[in-house]
Amino acid sequence: MLKIGLTGGIGCGKSTVSSLFAQLGVTIIDADDISHGLVSLGQPVLQQITQMFGSEMQSANGELNRSALKAYIFSNHDAKKKLEALLHPLIFQEISNRLNSLTVNYCIVSIPLLFETHAEYLVDRILVVNCDEQTQIERVQQRDNLTLNSIQAIMATQVCATFRTTHAHDILDNSKNNTTLAEQVKKLHDFYTSLSLS
Numbered sequence: 001m002l003k004i005g006l007t008g009g010i011g012c013g014k015s016t017v018s019s020l021f022a023q024l025g026v027t028i029i030d031a032d033d034i035s036h037g038l039v040s041l042g043q044p045v046l047q048q049i050t051q052m053f054g055s056e057m058q059s060a061n062g063e064l065n066r067s068a069l070k071a072y073i074f075s076n077h078d079a080k081k082k083l084e085a086l087l088h089p090l091i092f093q094e095i096s097n098r099l100n101s102l103t104v105n106y107c108i109v110s111i112p113l114l115f116e117t118h119a120e121y122l123v124d125r126i127l128v129v130n131c132d133e134q135t136q137i138e139r140v141q142q143r144d145n146l147t148l149n150s151i152q153a154i155m156a157t158q159v160c161a162t163f164r165t166t167h168a169h170d171i172l173d174n175s176k177n178n179t180t181l182a183e184q185v186k187k188l189h190d191f192y193t194s195l196s197l198s
């Protein structure tokens, strides 16, 4: 089975690209979804997070208080490292488990921090979705209502666009509209299908 690792900077369009591949019938494994599942209500990891960082990391209904955790790790580098050390191996293990259970020709594994977490070993090819920085910032501002400063701070924790493109096997340009993106995705889908059968 051909494993395509999908990555890209914040707001460049990974989730949008995943949906387009899914619409073509492609199986998607999404690291963000796995991560959300790990910290969902009643999961042991949620207990570990509150043990490490305090009960204020849980909302009154017992769910993860995402904004409290985000704010805490944003201002505390050691806490960020501790959280990553807890979550990343579990996420990668779950990705491997899901990959092992698949019986398709090819699949997409969406890993936003693929390069930053050195997860290249999980996949056969790397697909990077890019868009120009101004568009990227505008889309994140619109979606998340974040300040320019906070968006730039997040971008500073990620590898730069040049690094991504020089380490990609395939690149999608998402600077234009959704139709243009969908056309590129269809071409890549045909390419990956033929590659997986060869």
Ligand SMILES: Nc1ncnc2c1ncn2[C@@H]1O[C@H](COP(=O)(O)OP(=O)(O)OP(=O)(O)O)[C@@H](O)[C@H]1O
Pocket: 008, 009, 010, 011, 012, 013, 014, 015, 016, 017, 112, 139, 140, 143, 174, 175, 176, 177, 178, 181
């Ligand atoms: N071609 C496009 N035209 C207009 N809006 C777009 C386009 N592609 C994506 N968007 C919008 O930009 C925002 C970011 O896209 P998306 O959520 O797919 O990015 P992402 O890479 O998954 O982000 P994150 O890193 O936060 O997970 C979303 O609101 C999405 O609807």
Ligand SMILES: [Mg+2]
Pocket: 014, 015, 016, 032
């Ligand atoms: Mg996303």
